[in-house]
Amino acid sequence: MLKNRHLRQIRLLGEKNQAKLSKLTVGIVGCGGIGSNSALLASQLGIKKIILMDRDKVNETDFNRQQFFESDLLKAKVEAVAQKINKMNSDVLVEAHFEQFDLETAKAMEKASIILDCTDNYSTRIDINRFCLKRKIPWVFASALKFEGMVSTIIPWKSACFECFAKKPKNELSCEDAGIMNTAVATIAAIQVQEVVNLFCFGKPNYANALFRMNLLDGLFEKILVDKNPKCAACAKKK
Numbered sequence: 001m002l003k004n005r006h007l008r009q010i011r012l013l014g015e016k017n018q019a020k021l022s023k024l025t026v027g028i029v030g031c032g033g034i035g036s037n038s039a040l041l042a043s044q045l046g047i048k049k050i051i052l053m054d055r056d057k058v059n060e061t062d063f064n065r066q067q068f069f070e071s072d073l074l075k076a077k078v079e080a081v082a083q084k085i086n087k088m089n090s091d092v093l094v095e096a097h098f099e100q101f102d103l104e105t106a107k108a109m110e111k112a113s114i115i116l117d118c119t120d121n122y123s124t125r126i127d128i129n130r131f132c133l134k135r136k137i138p139w140v141f142a143s144a145l146k147f148e149g150m151v152s153t154i155i156p157w158k159s160a161c162f163e164c165f166a167k168k169p170k171n172e173l174s175c176e177d178a179g180i181m182n183t184a185v186a187t188i189a190a191i192q193v194q195e196v197v198n199l200f201c202f203g204k205p206n207y208a209n210a211l212f213r214m215n216l217l218d219g220l221f222e223k224i225l226v227d228k229n230p231k232c233a234a235c236a237k238k239k
């Protein structure tokens with residue numbers, strides 16, 4: 001254990017809040033562009049444990065934006081990220097699940113203090129939303145495509161949930177079809193992990209009942225307020 005590792009952030013957060021971070025378990029669903037960045041940022045913060053879940057292996061086309069070494073090629077992404085975390089901060093416990101997140105495999109995330117959505121599709125986000133409502137686990141939706149990205153924090157039964165504001169897209173664009181910039185995923189990952197700090201240290205996430213949206217090509221950064229939908233299929237009914 002390195003005694004002075006967190007000194008610079010303790011100046012901003014205080015010892016008490018650092019102690020709070022050191023007790024957190026963060027679940028990360030998806031270890032691609034956003035997830036590999038978010039996992040490393042979360043491990044630098046000094047949280048207690050990270051639970052990784054992803055069913056993909058490292059591909060050549062991932063290297064422009066995902067935090068892997070060339071020697072990671074064809075490794076399971078969860079293994080590659082776990083090894084990197086261990087090298088960066090050996091105090092962080094890591095659990096790696098080489099599988100797709102669904103309502104069955106979600107059990108691995110039951111002990112998470114918060115879940116970071118680093119996936120790339122609507123249907124997995126619906127599963128995360130339903131699981132987190134059921135288990136009362138806060139989660140941070142994050143997506144990136146082209147030069148763009150979005151983030152929103154969902155506090156179950158309190159703030160608007162994902163299904164309150166996100167409609168099923170008619171044509172879901174993939175990174176393969178549309179392209180994706182490393183700067184977009186890195187920015188979105190930073191905002192996502194900052195939400196963990198804001199929620200647990202200061203009790204005030206920036207993007208609960210709100211959607212952060214950016215376009216790095218246009219220089220657009222905006223916060224759109226969203227409301228709980230009284231007719232929401234997921235959260236309108238009683239717990």
Ligand SMILES: [Zn+2]
Binds near residue numbers: 164228
């Ligand atoms: Zn809802």
